[in-house]
Structure formats: C-alpha cells, structure tokens
Amino acid sequence: xxxxxxxxxxxxxxxxxxxxxxxxxxxxxxxxxxxxxxxxxxxxxxxxxxxxxxxxxxxxxxxxxxxxxxxxxxxxxxxxxxxxxxxxxxxxxxxxxxxxxxxxxxxxxxxxxxxxxxxxxxxxxxxxxxxxxxxxxxxxxxxxxxxxxxxxxxxxxxxxxxxxxxxxxxxxxxxxxxxxxxxxxxxxxxxxxxxxxxxxxxxxxxxxxxxxxxxxxxxxxxxxxxxxxxxxxxxxxxxxxxxxxxxxxxxxxxxxxxxxxxxxxxxxxxxxxxxxxxxxxxxxxxxxxxxxxxxxxxxxxxxxxxxxxxxxxxxxxxxxxxxxxxxxxxxxxxxxxxxxxxxxxxxxxxxxxxxxxxxxxxxxxxxxxxxxxxxxxxxxxxxxxxxxxxxxxxxxxxxxxxxxxxxxxxxxxxxxxxxxxxxxxxxxxxxxxxxxxxxxxxxxxxxxxxxxxxxxxxxxxxxxxxxxxxxxxxxxxxxxxxxxxxxxxxxxxxxxxxxxxxxxxxxxxxxxxxxxxxxxxx
Ligand code: ME8
Numbered sequence: 144x145x146x147x148x149x150x151x152x153x154x155x156x157x158x159x160x161x162x163x164x165x166x167x168x169x170x171x172x173x174x175x176x177x178x179x180x181x182x183x184x185x186x187x188x189x190x191x192x193x194x195x196x197x198x199x200x201x202x203x204x205x206x207x208x209x210x211x212x213x214x215x216x217x218x219x220x221x222x223x224x225x226x227x228x229x230x231x232x233x234x235x236x237x238x239x240x241x242x243x244x245x246x247x248x249x250x251x252x253x254x255x256x257x258x259x260x261x262x263x264x265x266x267x268x269x270x271x272x273x274x275x276x277x278x279x280x281x282x283x284x285x286x287x288x289x290x291x292x293x294x295x296x297x298x299x300x301x302x303x304x305x306x307x308x309x310x311x312x313x314x315x316x317x318x319x320x321x322x323x324x325x326x327x328x329x330x331x332x333x334x335x336x337x338x339x340x341x342x343x344x345x346x347x348x349x350x351x352x353x354x355x356x357x358x359x360x361x362x363x364x365x366x367x368x369x370x371x372x373x374x375x376x377x378x379x380x381x382x383x384x385x386x387x388x389x390x391x392x393x394x395x396x397x398x399x400x401x402x403x404x405x406x407x408x409x410x411x412x413x414x415x416x417x418x419x420x421x422x423x424x425x426x427x428x429x430x431x432x433x434x435x436x437x438x439x440x441x442x443x444x445x446x447x448x449x450x451x452x453x454x455x456x457x458x459x460x461x462x463x464x465x466x467x468x469x470x471x472x473x474x475x476x477x478x479x480x481x482x483x484x485x486x487x488x489x490x491x492x493x494x495x496x497x498x499x500x501x502x503x504x505x506x507x508x509x510x511x512x513x514x515x516x517x518x519x520x521x522x523x524x525x526x527x528x529x530x531x532x533x534x535x536x537x538x539x540x541x542x543x544x545x546x547x548x549x550x551x552x553x554x555x556x557x558x559x560x561x562x563x564x565x566x567x568x569x570x571x572x573x574x575x576x577x578x579x580x581x582x583x584x585x586x587x588x589x590x591x592x593x594x595x596x597x598x599x600x601x602x603x604x605x606x607x608x609x610x611x612x613x614x615x616x617x618x619x620x621x622x623x624x625x626x627x628x629x630x631x632x633x634x635x636x637x638x639x640x641x642x643x644x645x646x647x648x649x650x651x652x653x654x655x656x657x658x659x660x661x662x663x664x665x
Pocket of ligand 1: 153154155156157158164165166168169194380381382383408409410411412413440441442443448449450
C-alpha cells in the first residue's frame with residue numbers, strides 16, 4: 144500500500160440547467176481515476192460541485208420567474224441525483240453559494256491577491272459573452288458571434304477591479320515549458336503559450352477584470368470591503384478548488400494535507416481559465432500550483448459541441464435507463480478518446496454494447512460459470528492445473544503475488560496487469576480498458592482452444608484445469624474493472640467466489656448468474 148495522497152477535481156458545473164453527456168464524461172473520467180487511486184491505496188479526495196453565481200444564472204432564474212437561490216437549489220438537487228445514478232464517488236460536492244465553506248475561501252484568496260499588490264480599480268470597456276461568463280475580443284468572434292455559444296456578445300462599460308495578470312505571464316510560460324505545471328495532452332501547452340503571446344504580442348498578458356458592479360439582484364460573493372462590487376464569477380469559481388478543502392474557513396488541516404491538486408480534469412473550453420488565470424491567482428497568493436491539468440475533448444452532437452445553449456444535448460439518464468450505468472461508464476471509459484472530440488449516436492452505443500458487453504464480457508462470464516456449476520458443482524480446485532499442457536497454455540501461473548502494490552494474484556503471464564497499471568497511472572483509461580478486453584479475448588480463445596465442454600467427457604481433471612484458469616482470469620477482470628464498472632466488478636467477484644487461497648492453491652466456489660450481466664438489445 145502506498146502512502147501517497149491524491150486530490151482530483153472536476154470543474155464546478157453551472158447550475159443553470161441539467162447536466163448532459165458532456166459533463167457526464169468529465170465526471171466519469173474523474174471518478175474512474177479517483178476509484179483507481181483508492182484501489183491502489185492512495186489517500187484520495189475527489190471533488191466536484193456547482194458554479195452558482197453570475198449573470199447566466201440570474202437570467203435563467205428570471206426566465207423561470209424564481210429567485211436565483213431557489214433556482215440553483217432545484218438544479219443542484221438534480222445534479223446530485225445524477226451523480227448518484229452514475230455512481231460518482233466524490234468525497235464532497237462544493238457549492239459556490241455556500242457561505243460557510245466557500246465564501247471565506249474566495250474572500251481569503253481575494254485578500255491574498257490584494258496583499259500582493261495585484262488588484263487595482265479601473266474601467267472596463269469591451270465585449271462580454273454571458274454564455275462563457277467571460278470578456279471576449281473582436282478577434283475571437285465569428286460573424287460577430289461567440290463561436291461556442293452562437294450568440295452576440297454585449298457591450299459593457301463599467302468600473303471594475305482588475306488583476307495584474309500581466310505580471311505573471313513570464314512565470315506561467317516558464318512553468319508550462321518546464322512541465323512544472325503539466326498539461327495533458329502536451330499539445331495543449333503550445334496552444335496556451337501561443338495564446339499567452341498573442342494576447343499582447345509579446346510574452347506577457349493584459350490585465351483582467353475580476354469584479355462586476357453589483358446589479359439589481361445581488362448574486363455573487365461580495366468583494367471584501369466594497370459591497371458595491373461582486374467577485375467576477377471565474378474568480379469566485381476557481382477558488383472552489385481550495386475553499387472546498389477548508390482554505391479560509393477552518394484550521395485548514397485538509398487544505399494542508401491535500402493541496403496542491405494532483406489532477407484537475409476539465410474540458411478544453413475552459414483551459415485558458417485553468418492554465419492562465421488560475422495559476423496566476425495561485426502565484427499571486429503564494430500557493431502551490433496544481434500538478435496536472437487533464438484536458439479532454441468535446442462530446443459533439445450533430446457535429447457541434449454538445450451544449451445547453453445550443454440545445455443539442457443527449458441525456459445520460461436515457462442510456463442508464465435503457466442499458467445500465469455500467470454500460471454507460473464502459474462506453475465513456477473505453478470507446479472514446481479522452482483527447483479528441485467524439486460524437487455519440489444511439490446506434491453506435493447499441494452496437495458496442497451488444498458486441499463487447501452482452502457478447503464479449505457477459506457471455507464469457509455466463510459460459511464459464513455455467514460450466515463450473517454444471518460440471519463441478521461450482522467448486523473448482525487449483526491443484527487441477529497440474530495438467531502440464533494446460534499449465535503451459537495459461538503460461539506460467541505464478542503463486543499469488545503483489546503487482547504494483549496491489550495484492551492481486553496474477554494469472555497470465557504476459558504483462559496484462561503491469562500494462563493496465565501503466566495506462567491507469569497516466570490517466571489513459573481507454574487504453575487500460577483495452578487491456579482488460581485483451582484479457583477477455585485471451586480467455587475466449589482459451590475456451591475455443593480447449594473446449595472444456597468436450598474435454599469434461601474425456602478428461603475431467605483437465606477440464607477442471609481449464610475452467611480454473613478461466614475463473615482465475617475472470618477474477619482478474621473483476622479487479623481491473625473496479626474503477627470503471629464498479630457494479631459489474633462486484634458482481635463478477637461475487638459470482639466467481641474464492642473460498643480458499645493458499646500458496647499453491649486457490650479454490651473457487653462459484654455460482655452461475657441467475658440472469659445475464661448485460662442483456663442483448665435487438
Ligand atoms: O464552464 N463535451 O461550467 P459548465 C465535453 N462553471 N465536456 C463538456 C461538454 C461537451 N460537450 N460540455 C460540458 C463551466 N463539458 C464553469 C467551470 S470551474 C472553476 C468553472 C464539461 O457547466 C467539460 O468538463 O459550462 C467542461 O469544461 C465543463 O463541462 C463546463 O461545464
């Protein structure tokens with residue numbers, strides 16, 4: 144068991160509508176990594192939450208004819224319900240409207256920037272996209288509209304507090320280039336450095352407005368010592384990553400023990416806030432920077448980024464209801480690239496489900512367990528592996544051992560488990576999932592090669608060895624699926640069952656499933 148800590152965060156999602164498959168991807172990806180790190184014994188803290196302030200929320204609430212607090216409460220309840228349905232194992236759900244946990248942290252960060260001499264008052268004149276909750280330049284517009292939200296920005300002229308982002312440009316560039324602030328995929332580093340340069344034409348940035356005048360509806364964290372201004376929603380929102388750990392609100396025990404974040408997961412739409420603004424705030428406040436930003440691509444729908452504003456969303460609930468949460472988690476873990484954009488269609492989902500879950504995994508589990516029950520009453524002994532040819536085929540089954548700190552006995556020989564761990568440790572969850580399905584493929588091949596259903600009539604001992612090998616492999620599959628498909632992992636582990644584990648013997652006490660793990664969809 145390792146002594147390491149692992150702090151992982153997702154962005155906090157705007158509480159202006161229900162979460163869709165895009166957000167679901169971020170959540171599932173992060174959850175898989177959090178569960179993996181718990182599995183290998185890391186002291187893990189997994190944070191997600193909701194971003195509840197800003198114009199976007201106020202306007203959406205007005206449209207529904209209710210106050211912003213009641214409005215966000217309703218949406219947050221739905222978000223939390225979805226997290227449960229997806230099996231998200233977050234340790235905390237932070238809400239930016241939480242005055243006890245979040246506000247003190249946001250204010251403490253503001254004070255820290257102020258003490259560093261990095262905040263000054265000025266007039267902001269320019270364009271603002273409410274969809275992005277961000278100022279936007281003429282250069283970024285496409286046909287006069289924000290390309291992400293397809294809406295025209297608003298002209299704004301107002302008095303704001305500004306933050307000296309320009310002061311931190313060179314240091315951020317150095318941190319990005321040296322990898323001290325790691326961005327995955329690496330290609331994003333160049334993109335951010337190019338952006339950094341383009342903003343001023345040299346290697347520094349302009350300054351940014353970090354407050355908005357209080358409006359008719361005061362909805363946001365008040366700027367300390369100036370009640371006429373509210374913190375700009377990104378300044379408020381980014382501080383959630385530390386306020387959630389008690390920064391500013393308690394004795395900061397948890398903050399000291401978990402910060403800096405090991406991985407901050409986010410979509411590429413908000414990379415600039417996390418790779419420029421957030422590091423600059425932290426540098427100004429003299430706090431350590433996150434170790435890694437893990438940036439994933441977009442889930443598209445009809446060729447455009449799936450988004451509430453564009454109205455082209457697919458709901459995760461639909462897939463959970465029709466298939467299961469593990470089927471959805473499987474798809475997100477294995478069938479999409481964490482880096483590239485991808486498009487989801489209902490047809491593709493069904494095809495993959497039938498091929499890899501109903502047929503691939505589900506079929507192997509049912510077949511193996513039925514044979515174990517039918518031929519051996521479910522009790523399959525390890526000493527049956529004495530049959531030399533089968534033993535060779537399984538290759539060198541070692542005694543139960545310790546792989547990468549996990550007390551999981553390893554079958555197979557080849558490098559399945561080390562490769563699985565290698566991919567998981569660098570967040571390549573789709574490649575790690577491929578390794579699991581590679582093992583499933585080996586086990587299928589094993590059935591084809593040895594035909595235990597025939598062998599049992601001529602050499603029962605040999606058939607037992609084959610089935611023993613299959614159960615051993617399935618146990619391994621179950622272990623590797625713990626982070627990705629927790630329900631399925633538990634089910635497989637229980638069905639395979641082990642009653643005795645010794646140095647040279649492992650006796651399975653298995654039972655056949657009463658119904659298929661994944662029912663085929665026609
Ligand atoms: O930006 N494809 O919140 P948000 C992939 N509150 N991921 C997607 C996606 C898509 N089509 N749509 C959304 C905010 N996401 C701010 C964040 S953090 C301090 C504040 C995911 O509700 C992706 O992770 O718009 C993206 O970065 C995030 O949801 C944006 O969620």
